[in-house]
Amino acid sequence: MLNLFSIISLIIAITVHEFSHALAADRLGDPTPRSQDRLTLNPLKHLDPIGTIMLFIVGFGWGKPVPVDSYNFSHPKRDEIITSLAGPLSNILLAGLASLFVRLTGSYLNFFLVFIGMNLTLAVFNLIPIPPLDGSKVLLNSLPIEHSAEIEHFFDRYGTIVLIAALIIPIGSSNLISMLITPPIQFFLQLFLSY
Numbered sequence: 359m360l361n362l363f364s365i366i367s368l369i370i371a372i373t374v375h376e377f378s379h380a381l382a383a384d385r386l387g388d389p390t391p392r393s394q395d396r397l398t399l400n401p402l403k404h405l406d407p408i409g410t411i412m413l414f415i416v417g418f419g420w421g422k423p424v425p426v427d428s429y430n431f432s433h434p435k436r437d438e439i440i441t442s443l444a445g446p447l448s449n450i451l452l453a454g455l456a457s458l459f460v461r462l463t464g465s466y467l468n469f470f471l472v473f474i475g476m477n478l479t480l481a482v483f484n485l486i487p488i489p490p491l492d493g494s495k496v497l498l499n500s501l502p503i504e505h506s507a508e509i510e511h512f513f514d515r516y517g518t519i520v521l522i523a524a525l526i527i528p529i530g531s532s533n534l535i536s537m538l539i540t541p542p543i544q545f546f547l548q549l550f551l552s553y
Contacts, residue, residue: 363469367476369401372421374452375445375480376404379424379492382444386437388430396424423490435499442495449481450546457550471551478546482539488524489517 377399380391391397396404409420431437453474460470487497494513498506524534532540 361472363472364476367469367473368480369405370473371449371452371477371480373399373401373404374448375484376421376424378444378448379426379441382441383424383426383437386431386441388427388437388441390425390427390430394425439496439499442492442499445492446481446484449477449484453477453481453546454550460551474547474550475543478543479539482542482546483535486521486535486538488521489513491521 376396380396383391384397404421404424406420406422409422412420426438426441428434428438456470456474456477460466460474484491485493485496487493494517498510498513501509521535524538527533529537
């Protein structure tokens with residue numbers, strides 16, 4: 359179960375993450391997020407009802423994906439990659455700004471440490487190339503069309519199952535997702551918080 363600092367941190371992180379997707383898509387020519395009222399920092403517009411309930415019950419939640427229509431982009435593949443990366447990059451930026459505050463004040467307040475950790479976790483987790491995570495869109499749009507079609511077909515059928523399995527099947531004292539995301543999170547923590 360998450361504590362209050364973790365819940366507040368995650369709500370802010372999810373809100374900024376989804377807003378950043380919406381802002382990037384809007385700036386790149388897709389009016390869909392704006393028409394769906396997602397170009398806002400109001401958390402209520404970005405929190406998925408079930409994901410939010412799960413956040414409070416089991417300490418794991420998710421936001422409402424921002425609808426994007428890549429047909430509105432001038433360069434669909436490139437612009438979808440940029441839009442997909444905007445969310446994780448916004449979380450890394452938030453973590454960096456919070457760490458700058460910690461460095462300038464010399465105050466290692468628990469909230470800011472939790473806030474930094476939550477944002478880095480959300481960013482790195484979303485970069486995993488398994489749907490519905492942002493990394494899958496980056497991967498598919500980076501591949502030649504003949505390969506991306508095959509992988510997208512596999513993802514459509516098995517992506518969610520693969521993600522759930524990677525989260526719950528134990529590997530030693532951990533799971534595959536933890537093994538993948540822990541090293542980059544530790545890298546950023548050291549980069550942001552070590553002197």
